[in-house]
Amino acid sequence: MDSGTRAMVDAVEEARRQLRENALPTSKEGWRARVPPAEERVMLGALADLVEVTAELATALSDRMTTIESPHFYKGAGSRLGDQARYLREAEQKVARRLG
Template sequence: MDSGIRAIVDAVEEARRQLRENALPKARDSSREKVPEKEEAALMGALAGLMEAFVELARAASDRMAPGDSSEAYIKVVRRLRDQPRFLREDAAAIEKRVGAAE
């Protein structure tokens, strides 16, 4: 792969590995205390940022694919995912509002 795709695939695989090795064990650790409400929005915002990166990557990839089915597949991914970051940011804002109102 000399089109630069190898670097993209490697970066995505590294991100996935980091999430699985570092974040998921902490999320699954049932012996830890519950997440304080004021920290919930930070996690939701981080998920929104990650989803935004997915959408940006799919959009950029669609521009580089040969015309036809491959390009259309990436465009479909963008359509399916593009609203998710906004929903996550709205959820984060709702959490912040709820926590702020409780203080």
């Protein structure tokens, strides 16, 4: 694996590790109180940021793939992830409007 590809894989794996070790366990703790609306908006924004950058990465990688089908898969994933990021942004904006 060339150093550029390795750096991308390492960055994605580090993000996954951080989410699994830090964010996911905290989100599953049943004893915690509900998330306050202002923090809910911030969390929606953070999730939207994460999905947006993942969509950008998938789309950018589509131009670098060499097998016949891979560019299509990466572009499709980038498009679908972009849709989900927009969904999260809309939810973030709705919560922000509700908060005034």
